Amino acid sequence: MKRALKITGMILGAIVVVMLLGAASINFSGIPTYETNPPNLEVKPDSAMIAEGKRLATLVCQHCHMGTTGKLDGKEMLDIPAEFGKVWAPNITQHPNSKLAPYTDGELAYFLRTGVKRDGGYAPPWMPKFPHMSDEDLHSVIAYLRSDARELQPSDKVQPAPEPSFLVKFLCRVAFKPLPFPEESVEAPPVTDKVAFGRYLLTSKVECYSCHSADFKTVNIEAPEKSEGYLGGGNTLISPEDGVTEIYSANITMDKETGIGNWTEEEFIKAVRFGQRPDGKPIRPPMIPFSALSDEEASAIWAYLQTAPPVKNEVQRNWEE
Ligand code: HEC
Ligand code: HEC
Structure with a gap:
């Protein structure tokens, strides 16, 4: 009996050690990275696209990326519960050191649809993904990001990198995964429907x-x-x-x-x-x-x-x- 208890104890102990090691490894290695496969895309902006992209950015992107300077140079996202960690939306102005600067159009489309950044890092749910946004709307956002809009003019602000909690790192292993890049073109339903x-x-x-x-x-x-x-x-x-x-x-x-x-x-x-x-x-x-x-x-x-x-x-x- 005693012996059986001892063995059970040892097994439980071993399980706890393995779990702790697993947790430590997740905590240490952070959010997984992925291979990227951006499409070959060159958006040809026209004024209608830029205007629609700007409207879309006002409705969606500004909420997180608009800084106190009136430019899209980012801010701390205070509306996220502490269980997710501390998060800053980065600078996406046209400054050469901004997070937007190195992106090609194809890489941007890939990131906005799948959540995988150009360096292979995965953005947890604090940055939304747009797998079902129409190509037309997506390309409009990209056209706008390249435009001479005032709020995109270079700002040298550098926001800290997000500090994900253990929960986020863990969920990025088991639940939050990159979305597939659509193989077909994506269209919005007609306004009449x-x-x-x-x-x-x-x-x-x-x-x-x-x-x-x-x-x-x-x-x-x-x-x-x-x-x-x-x-x-x-x-x-x-x-x-x-x-x-x-x-x-x-x-x-x-x-x-x-x-x-x-x-x-x-x-x-x-x-x-x-x-x-x-x-x-x-x-x-x-x-x-x-x-x-x-x-x-x-x-x-x-x-x-x-x-x-x-x-x-x-x-x-x-x-x-
Ligand atoms: C950033 C998160 C967020 C987004 C995005 C958002 N909402 Fe809300 N919404 C809230 C919260 C939080 C409240 C409650 C505010 C409060 O209690 O004062 C709310 C309240 C509302 C209300 C008021 C309902 C009531 O009973 O008081 C409506 C209607 C609404 N949202 C519709 C929308 C629509 C439509 C959209 C998209 C166009 C949208 N929301 C996008 C977070 C959001
Ligand atoms: C709910 C807040 C939120 C919204 C809305 C949002 N973002 Fe973000 N964005 C973030 C956060 C947070 C990050 C940092 C992600 C990370 O590094 O984990 C980010 C990162 C980025 C990056 C940099 C990626 C990199 O390589 O570091 C770009 C570009 C970007 N967002 C563009 C956009 C665009 C365009 C829109 C609108 C279509 C948008 N974002 C909407 C919060 C948001």
Whole structure:
């Protein structure tokens, strides 16, 4: 009996040692790197593409990359929960030392779609990926990044490299993986197909769904609808104003009790574009007013939301009284 216990103890001890060694090795080696296979791409910018790319950057990229200088020279991302580590969005201006500078068009397309940087490093979910963004929109972003827009003019700011937590390093081994680069061209649904176009905006172009599902850790980028608690909210974000107050994403499904099923379309458009709820309470950062969306686009998102399954999830709202 004693002997059996001793052997069990030794086996358990050995398991613990192996686990500790595994953990130490993950912690030490960090986020894995991957081979890159960028397409042969040279974007031919025209003024319409640059304008659309700028609008898209206003809707999406600026949120993280806009610095205090009014240029896209990056900042600390205070709205990310501490469990992910400390994260800075880098300088992506046209300064020769910025993170953008060495990228070719093909490498940028590859990075924005797959999450694999030109040096093979993998960007965890704190930098979104756009596998389903249309080629036209993707190329517009690239055209804009090469343009003479004021916010892209050289800034020599250097942001610290992200300091991923053990959790992120671990998840980058087991769960977060680079996405495949699409083999075929990617097209957006026509504007006239309102529901499909709304879905495209919400899942692929403006990326509302990742904040608005249950948890960044269980967001499914390849098949957004399979994300845990899709659009039902409750994902923990942090107020960028103080870097501490937890703000949970809202339930934006049509559930009448816990979602926005009792809102009108006008109320929804006003909320999304101007940050005002029907009851007069503010919609707080990190949710930004998407004023660069047109009424038609917000209306298309609304049309799509009518078709998404309602989720019953009462999100805690800690408004100040
Ligand atoms: C939610 C915040 C967020 C958004 C939105 C965002 N980024 Fe980033 N971006 C980051 C972070 C954080 C990193 C650093 C990634 C890393 O090194 O792990 C990064 C890195 C980058 C890099 C540098 C990659 C390298 O090699 O180091 C480029 C270029 C970039 N982003 C472009 C964009 C563009 C273009 C958009 C809009 C289409 C965008 N980002 C939207 C947070 C964001
Ligand atoms: C960076 C994460 C993030 C992104 C991206 C985001 N949201 Fe939000 N959203 C939030 C958070 C957090 C709240 C809750 C704010 C609060 O409690 O004050 C919110 C609130 C809302 C509300 C108000 C609902 C209510 O019950 O008060 C609506 C509507 C909404 N978002 C729609 C959208 C749409 C549509 C998009 C895409 C165009 C989007 N959001 C993108 C984080 C985000």
